[in-house]
Amino acid sequence: MRDALVAAAFRLFLERGYEQTTVDDIVALAGVGRRSFFRYFPSKEDVVFPDHERCLADVTAFLDASDPGCDPVQRVCEAVRLVLRMYTENPTFSVQRYRLTKQVPGLRAYELSVVWRYERSFAAYLRGRLKGLHDGTLRADVIAAAVAAAHNNALRSWLRSDGQDDPEEAVEHALGYVQSSFGGRGAPAADQESEDVVVIVSRRGAPMWRVVQEIESTLDGG
Amino acid sequence: MRDALVAAAFRLFLERGYEQTTVDDIVALAGVGRRSFFRYFPSKEDVVFPDHERCLADVTAFLDASDPGCDPVQRVCEAVRLVLRMYTENPTFSVQRYRLTKQVPGLRAYELSVVWRYERSFAAYLRGRLKGLHDGTLRADVIAAAVAAAHNNALRSWLRSDGQDDPEEAVEHALGYVQSSFGGRGAPAADQESEDVVVIVSRRGAPMWRVVQEIESTLDGG
Numbered sequence: 001m002r003d004a005l006v007a008a009a010f011r012l013f014l015e016r017g018y019e020q021t022t023v024d025d026i027v028a029l030a031g032v033g034r035r036s037f038f039r040y041f042p043s044k045e046d047v048v049f050p051d052h053e054r055c056l057a058d059v060t061a062f063l064d065a066s067d068p069g070c071d072p073v074q075r076v077c078e079a080v081r082l083v084l085r086m087y088t089e090n091p092t093f094s095v096q097r098y099r100l101t102k103q104v105p106g107l108r109a110y111e112l113s114v115v116w117r118y119e120r121s122f123a124a125y126l127r128g129r130l131k132g133l134h135d136g137t138l139r140a141d142v143i144a145a146a147v148a149a150a151h152n153n154a155l156r157s158w159l160r161s162d163g164q165d166d167p168e169e170a171v172e173h174a175l176g177y178v179q180s181s182f183g184g185r186g187a188p189a190a191d192q193e194s195e196d197v198v199v200i201v202s203r204r205g206a207p208m209w210r211v212v213q214e215i216e217s218t219l220d221g222g
Numbered sequence: 223m224r225d226a227l228v229a230a231a232f233r234l235f236l237e238r239g240y241e242q243t244t245v246d247d248i249v250a251l252a253g254v255g256r257r258s259f260f261r262y263f264p265s266k267e268d269v270v271f272p273d274h275e276r277c278l279a280d281v282t283a284f285l286d287a288s289d290p291g292c293d294p295v296q297r298v299c300e301a302v303r304l305v306l307r308m309y310t311e312n313p314t315f316s317v318q319r320y321r322l323t324k325q326v327p328g329l330r331a332y333e334l335s336v337v338w339r340y341e342r343s344f345a346a347y348l349r350g351r352l353k354g355l356h357d358g359t360l361r362a363d364v365i366a367a368a369v370a371a372a373h374n375n376a377l378r379s380w381l382r383s384d385g386q387d388d389p390e391e392a393v394e395h396a397l398g399y400v401q402s403s404f405g406g407r408g409a410p411a412a413d414q415e416s417e418d419v420v421v422i423v424s425r426r427g428a429p430m431w432r433v434v435q436e437i438e439s440t441l442d443g444g
Contacts, residue, residue, distance in 0.1 A: 108335075112334045113330075113331050116334050138372065138375050138395075138396050138399055141374070141375040142375070145371030146364045146367055148367065149364045149366070150363070153359065153363040153364070173357075173360075174360050174364075178364060181404060
């Protein structure tokens, strides 16, 4: 019934346009009553994004079930793959929705609020893991936003390609960029002192002896 | 007239609540007609955020006027200070609006769409500056999101403190974190080959010969 309502709604949205389609039109085509529609979807907007509530719950449950010793940035990147899978499970539907969302400002606003809820779910988990660390909530919020932006960048490229490119590869690549920017710094420092990450930044023009000197003094100072 | 409408609207929002206040109530208190209201504000929501359109235009103009040789990440961080100034110019108003926005879901959605427009303005500038570089659009989108998140983290701390803390200092600190994560990588690589930044990441436990080997192969591969 739920799937039939989504299918009927999208057929009408594509034929007549979103604004020109009413809930009455959708239930008439699906052959059910209005009350059945509102049992599944609070509003017409919600039928455009039928899987986000489940996916948001899955993401939160996945993060809640994390091993306390895991790399938190890595873990959030794994959670993002659950979101990607929701899109790639049905490429045709995802591409149709992408086009619809670009045309209807109200749907764009709805989508922004959904993206914001994913980002807050990532941030809540990261805040818990980085609690007590210097700048813990700042780092959590910035990393959550960076992960969401990287995912969106790769996802949108895929949707613009009409679902032709390889979305997994693009998202992995984008998340790799975020991890290289924040990796290690997300992990708690306690009881990992001997495995601390040392980062040396050097100008290409610097002579090797200066670079080695810098490394040695950094390792000594640890 | 515009300021009088904003003042009347906020007085009523605080006294009666946002939902319970109509545009008719606002114009009656301000002593003007409905058409005057709609000349300044497309809707009741817009009177809650009277300065964002001007500030968005200021941010875009500021970025458009950038020196082509400047550090683009630094430049976006400077643009963020224009947004912060809009909030700090009138702390009482900003704190009242923050409380109102937390209570009314429709205003929260409006605010998300405004934040998104700032972020897209930052990203559009960064995309232009990083065009042609490896992962240019990805980097632009991620850095724009990180800058916006850092600003929001510091701004919200200040708003939660009822405007008591020092917002400039908190935002500078938050932007410093973003710049340390992405700094240098934002700058165009062309005609800077010899000054390219090389980053070596090493576990503390790694033997020195491995670290030196890694540096040498990285420098050779440039």
